[in-house]
Amino acid sequence: MSPGLSYVVIRSHALMGDLLTPGQMRALTEQESLEGFIEYLARTPYGRISVEMEGDTSLALEKVFYQKFIERMMGIVDLAPANIGDFLHSYYYLRFEVINLKRIIRGKFSGIPVSQIMESLIPITPYRVESYEEIVEMGAFEEAVRRLEGTPYSSLVSTLELSERYDAIWPVEIALNHLSASAVFKSLERLPQGGRGLVRRIVQTEADVENFLVAAKQRGAGERAHGAEEMFPATYGIGLDKLREAMEVGDVGPVIQGLDRPYNEILAPLYEGDVALIRSRLRQHIYETVRRGRAANDFGFNVVMAYLVFSEIEKDDLVGIGWGMTQGIASEDIIKYLAIPNFA
Amino acid sequence: MSATTGVRPTKGYLMEMKRRIGFIERGTEFLKLKRDHLAKELTTSIDVLKGRRSKLLEDLRIAYRAVTAAYISLGPTEVKSQASSIKSRLELEVLPRSIMGVRYPYIKVEKEPQITGELDITLSEAAEKVLGILDDILQLAEFEARAERIADELGKTNRKVNALENTIIPSYRQVIKFIEDKLDEESLEELVRMKLIGGALARRRE
Numbered sequence: 244m245s246p247g248l249s250y251v252v253i254r255s256h257a258l259m260g261d262l263l264t265p266g267q268m269r270a271l272t273e274q275e276s277l278e279g280f281i282e283y284l285a286r287t288p289y290g291r292i293s294v295e296m297e298g299d300t301s302l303a304l305e306k307v308f309y310q311k312f313i314e315r316m317m318g319i320v321d322l323a324p325a326n327i328g329d330f331l332h333s334y335y336y337l338r339f340e341v342i343n344l345k346r347i348i349r350g351k352f353s354g355i356p357v358s359q360i361m362e363s364l365i366p367i368t369p370y371r372v373e374s375y376e377e378i379v380e381m382g383a384f385e386e387a388v389r390r391l392e393g394t395p396y397s398s399l400v401s402t403l404e405l406s407e408r409y410d411a412i413w414p415v416e417i418a419l420n421h422l423s424a425s426a427v428f429k430s431l432e433r434l435p436q437g438g439r440g441l442v443r444r445i446v447q448t449e450a451d452v453e454n455f456l457v458a459a460k461q462r463g464a465g466e467r468a469h470g471a472e473e474m475f476p477a478t479y480g481i482g483l484d485k486l487r488e489a490m491e492v493g494d495v496g497p498v499i500q501g502l503d504r505p506y507n508e509i510l511a512p513l514y515e516g517d518v519a520l521i522r523s524r525l526r527q528h529i530y531e532t533v534r535r536g537r538a539a540n541d542f543g544f545n546v547v548m549a550y551l552v553f554s555e556i557e558k559d560d561l562v563g564i565g566w567g568m569t570q571g572i573a574s575e576d577i578i579k580y581l582a583i584p585n586f587a
Numbered sequence: 588m589s590a591t592t593g594v595r596p597t598k599g600y601l602m603e604m605k606r607r608i609g610f611i612e613r614g615t616e617f618l619k620l621k622r623d624h625l626a627k628e629l630t631t632s633i634d635v636l637k638g639r640r641s642k643l644l645e646d647l648r649i650a651y652r653a654v655t656a657a658y659i660s661l662g663p664t665e666v667k668s669q670a671s672s673i674k675s676r677l678e679l680e681v682l683p684r685s686i687m688g689v690r691y692p693y694i695k696v697e698k699e700p701q702i703t704g705e706l707d708i709t710l711s712e713a714a715e716k717v718l719g720i721l722d723d724i725l726q727l728a729e730f731e732a733r734a735e736r737i738a739d740e741l742g743k744t745n746r747k748v749n750a751l752e753n754t755i756i757p758s759y760r761q762v763i764k765f766i767e768d769k770l771d772e773e774s775l776e777e778l779v780r781m782k783l784i785g786g787a788l789a790r791r792r793e
Contacts, residue, residue, distance in 0.1 A: 301663045342665075349672035363668050412672055456708045518712045519656030563659035572655055580659040 247324030252542060255319060255550035261288040262553050268560055269584040272577050277568045304565035309365055312558035316551060326433040333430040336370040341423040343375060345416055351384040352412045371395045388415060421476055424450050438544030441536035445529050447479035452509055452525050455481050458489040459513055481506055519580055526556050526582035556582050594762055596769035608759040615751045618744055621687055625741040632734040639727050646720045653713035660709050669710055675701040689740045691733040694725045
């Protein structure tokens with residue numbers, strides 16, 4: 244273990260204590276009001292957060308939780324030794340940048356004002372582009388995509404033709420997903436042997452589930468199913484044949500039942516009728532995978548990954564709880580879509 | 588002030604009053620017909636509304652649950668961002684329609700939103716659920732507005748009928764009776780006067 248890695252592992256161990264326990268997450272969900280939620284949060288390592296009660300409070304809360312996660316993530320990723328740092332940068336900075344680029348492209352596509360697009364971005368410093376403002380300030384959606392020429396996102400320009408043909412942005416979004424996924428897999432090779440397996444399991448499961456969701460959304464679109472190779476250039480546990488089948492059939496139930504574990508369990512809500520449960524099951528699966536990975540090796544990269552993954556899932560859950568609180572949703576209706584409280 | 592104040596007790600005025608009351612009574616009969624028809628329409632509308640409303644509330648509950656799940660699962664900013672990418676939005680035109688002279692809004696869907704392709708499957712399913720009941724929501728809104736306008740008109744018509752039956756028509760009748768009494772009185776006076784003159788003339792001839 245390199246000295247650099249030792250420091251990051253020890254730091255991750257220390258910071259793990261700042262994470263909320265499943266019990267605390269459940270208690271937060273069970274608060275009767277937003278004020279109660281903020282009050283309870285003040286008694287945790289989050290401390291007292293200040294949120295503007297005017298306007299959309301859920302958006303303000305989401306920003307706070309993202310900010311906290313980014314601080315935690317930067318506190319580890321920026322200190323990690325080069326080989327691990329490469330992967331973590333791709334996994335976090337690149338992934339968030341891709342989300343921001345998607346939001347910019349969507350905003351430009353529908354002609355949303357610049358200020359609103361900027362407001363919707365994850366507060367992170369640009370990673371592979373020079374500035375988000377420059378892209379946002381472009382006139383039309385096509386110009387915004389062309390502005391990416393000369394950056395690692397140059398390949399997006401070639402998807403513009405397809406976008407124009409369908410008057411849609413999904414070709415650009417799919418290309419962005421592939422760019423992000425391939426960069427993550429490329430950087431995986433540099434990870435230490437021990438951690439590679441854990442990360443590969445997480446990344447592959449995420450990619451497979453996302454692929455299947457895209458395929459399931461296209462179900463019934465027979466002629467598009469022939470383009471499955473272009474739509475899914477990288478497949479892992481769920482092969483192209485299964486994805487093609489999902490696109491061709493009307494009922495995906497038998498296709499999902501024919502998949503191996505954990506995919507058949509994660510994707511079951513697709514035919515049970517509650518699609519939103521898929522993402523919470525995916526998060527629960529990742530949480531469990533990382534927990535087991537950490538149990539197997541509590542002194543290596545797995546701990547770093549566990550801290551970051553737990554932090555991100557905590558952030559996603561808190562964003563969900565925050566939104567539910569502002570809308571006055573009953574706790575049992577919130578909990579089932581969360582990951583961490585279900586381990587309480 | 589009495590209904591008979593300023594009334595000219597002439598035969599011409601009596602005829603005019605009788606013509607007017609005949610017209611008012613026919614109008615009242617029409618208004619009563621309108622009132623009965625509106626009441627029938629309203630009763631039917633309320634029965635239909637009750638059934639449709641409870642079904643729509645159940646469908647809305649299901650759709651709202653799906654939207655809630657999408658928000659919790661994806662986060663509010665992502666939901667807003669994805670939703671903003673839908674170019675083809677719902678376009679409506681509100682046109683006037685009329686039943687028994689009661690105008691109510693009729694909602695015409697000019698363009699339905701196209702949600703395929705741009706949204707995450709969670710949001711897409713929620714949007715499909717909302718889109719699936721959109722027609723029902725619009726129809727119910729239209730039906731509620733119609734029932735509300737019918738109820739308003741029924742109230743107005745009822746007030747008019749009551750005013751005509753209990754105030755206007757009785758006051759006209761009172762005027763007519765007053766003129767008829769006056770005219771009877773005058774003709775009796777005239778008869779007495781004629782008799783007196785006749786008697787005086789007869790006495791002079793003797």
